[in-house]
Amino acid sequence: MTETKTSTDTPTEAALAEAKAKAGDIVTCDACPVLCRIRPGKTGACDRYGNVAGALVRMDPLVITQRAIEKDGKLVPFMGQDWDGSVLSGATTFVTGIGAGTTYPDYKPAPFIVSSAIDGVDMVTVVTEGIFSYCGLKVKIDTDRYVGPEQAAVRVKGEQVGHVTTAEYGSQMLSLGGVRHLTGGSKKEGTVTCETLLTLCNKGAVEMTIDGGATVLVQAGKAPVINGAHEERMRVGCGSATIGMFARQWFGHADEVIVVDDHITGVLTEHQAGRFLDMKPAGIRVRGRKSTPGRYFQVANPGTGWGGTDITEPLDIIEKIDPKTAWPGLRLLMVSTTGEHAGWYVLDENLVPRPAEMPAPILKVVDRIGENCEPALCTVLFMAGAGGSLRAGVTENPVKLTRSVRASLTRVTSGGAPVYVWPGGGITYMVDVTTMLDRSFGYVPTPAIVGPLEFTLRLDDYAAMGGHMDNVRKLVEVAADGRVAMSAWPRENPWPLQPPPARSAAE
Numbered sequence: 001m002t003e004t005k006t007s008t009d010t011p012t013e014a015a016l017a018e019a020k021a022k023a024g025d026i027v028t029c030d031a032c033p034v035l036c037r038i039r040p041g042k043t044g045a046c047d048r049y050g051n052v053a054g055a056l057v058r059m060d061p062l063v064i065t066q067r068a069i070e071k072d073g074k075l076v077p078f079m080g081q082d083w084d085g086s087v088l089s090g091a092t093t094f095v096t097g098i099g100a101g102t103t104y105p106d107y108k109p110a111p112f113i114v115s116s117a118i119d120g121v122d123m124v125t126v127v128t129e130g131i132f133s134y135c136g137l138k139v140k141i142d143t144d145r146y147v148g149p150e151q152a153a154v155r156v157k158g159e160q161v162g163h164v165t166t167a168e169y170g171s172q173m174l175s176l177g178g179v180r181h182l183t184g185g186s187k188k189e190g191t192v193t194c195e196t197l198l199t200l201c202n203k204g205a206v207e208m209t210i211d212g213g214a215t216v217l218v219q220a221g222k223a224p225v226i227n228g229a230h231e232e233r234m235r236v237g238c239g240s241a242t243i244g245m246f247a248r249q250w251f252g253h254a255d256e257v258i259v260v261d262d263h264i265t266g267v268l269t270e271h272q273a274g275r276f277l278d279m280k281p282a283g284i285r286v287r288g289r290k291s292t293p294g295r296y297f298q299v300a301n302p303g304t305g306w307g308g309t310d311i312t313e314p315l316d317i318i319e320k321i322d323p324k325t326a327w328p329g330l331r332l333l334m335v336s337t338t339g340e341h342a343g344w345y346v347l348d349e350n351l352v353p354r355p356a357e358m359p360a361p362i363l364k365v366v367d368r369i370g371e372n373c374e375p376a377l378c379t380v381l382f383m384a385g386a387g388g389s390l391r392a393g394v395t396e397n398p399v400k401l402t403r404s405v406r407a408s409l410t411r412v413t414s415g416g417a418p419v420y421v422w423p424g425g426g427i428t429y430m431v432d433v434t435t436m437l438d439r440s441f442g443y444v445p446t447p448a449i450v451g452p453l454e455f456t457l458r459l460d461d462y463a464a465m466g467g468h469m470d471n472v473r474k475l476v477e478v479a480a481d482g483r484v485a486m487s488a489w490p491r492e493n494p495w496p497l498q499p500p501p502a503r504s505a506a507e
């Protein structure tokens with residue numbers, strides 16, 4: 001039997017025209033693998049791209065920074081001056097990757113490849129936003145307080161977003177993000193990890209809990225808040241270092257000083273510093289494992305008490321007082337590595353330490369410990385690998401970009417901020433988010449973090465490495481684009497357009 005189509009299952013001419021018109025209004029964003037189909041007047045899943053009158057548009061402006069220029073012998077900010085494209089040069093103007101857009105997976109040249117001249121040298125900056133599934137944060141929390149055991153899970157909204165790593169000198173390190181949490185766990189784990197990274201990268205605060213440890217509020221450039229307590233001081237050094245620094249100032253005013261520290265507790269008269277001063281042994285033995293004379297490990301458990309221990313009563317770390325060596329009237333100072341905790345004791349006739357009023361010369365040194373402590377801060381370093389397909393947006397022969405970076409012919413910056421490029425393979429870099437402009441980072445829901453990147457090198461080196469020369473645009477052309485936002489250059493950052501030494505990338 002032959003099937004006959006009726007008018008009800010055949011679209012009318014008008015319906016076809018309407019469907020075609022509607023389809024024509026939708027634009028497909030190809031800036032990341034999500035490939036959002038965006039209706040007119042709407043934005044895609046990440047809000048970075050939108051459909052404006054049928055065109056795919058990066059919704060945030062491209063950020064161009066300008067540094068102060070010299071005028072009449074004075075430095076004046078360029079911002080606010082009459083706009084004169086003719087004076088734009090690499091000496092004052094730098095195009096950042098913030099708002100540049102992405103070309104993932106880089107089957108086309110980077111969105112902006114900008115030429116400029118500086119000191120008579122033609123330079124080029126390849127400007128893009130990288131989409132990083134392989135990225136994470138290294139977080140340094142200046143504190144002596146115990147935040148949790150090494151390797152413990154760090155959680156946000158119950159999801160693991162990272163782990164505790166090593167304790168460094170006066171700081172606790174966390175590793176957050178990474179491809180395993182972004183893509184290797186549940187969808188919720190990936191989403192929460194991405195949100196956490198994005199908030200911290202954009203200098204926001206995130207509260208996180210550590211399994212078997214503390215609740216920590218982290219924000220780049222701000223003091224950490226641990227179990228609700230604002231950390232104020234980063235310790236002056238370990239207990240042993242504190243003894244070394246202040247031994248001379250205690251000498252003659254105290255007979256023994258014990259600096260309580262979770263890592264290395266120092267005992268002055270046993271310590272090399274006390275011996276150097278010919279101090280008489282005091283016969284006070286502290287708990288824990290003796291490492292070297294006057295230096296003791298594990299005098300207590302880690303905690304939020306004195307010197308990062310769980311000690312709230314300092315005399316608890318005294319194991320014994322030797323009656324053959326100690327004497328009635330012996331003057332004992334117990335102090336923490338920040339000077340926040342201190343107690344003064346005098347041994348009675350039974351050699352029991354009795355609290356007493358702290359003498360002024362001792363108080364002065366305790367205060368000096370505090371004075372020498374730096375403010376406790378959180379440091380957030382964004383770390384990502386730019387050595388993958390992103391390089392194809394720079395050159396048709398990607399390995400030449402890596403070699404050029406290795407040879408210091410290409411300078412890598414992130415939103416104009418200086419980065420540290422790791423030795424070894426790839427272009428794996430770290431950047432301190434506090435050196436970047438506000439809201440430099442974005443995200444895509446794959447999930448991944450979007451971060452600005454710029455590669456700056458001599459134009460002739462760029463040509464030699466197989467750069468996309470047909471896509472090079474002059475600085476004035478880019479600056480004249482209506483989609484730009486001007487921003488003042490952060491003066492603390494080195495100027496990225498300083499030409500590197502003349503050597504060919506082809507060497």
Ligand code: SF4
Pocket residue numbers: 029030031032033034035036043044045046047048049050444445
């Ligand atoms: S998530 Fe954003 S970048 Fe990715 S396709 Fe959608 S709009 Fe484009």
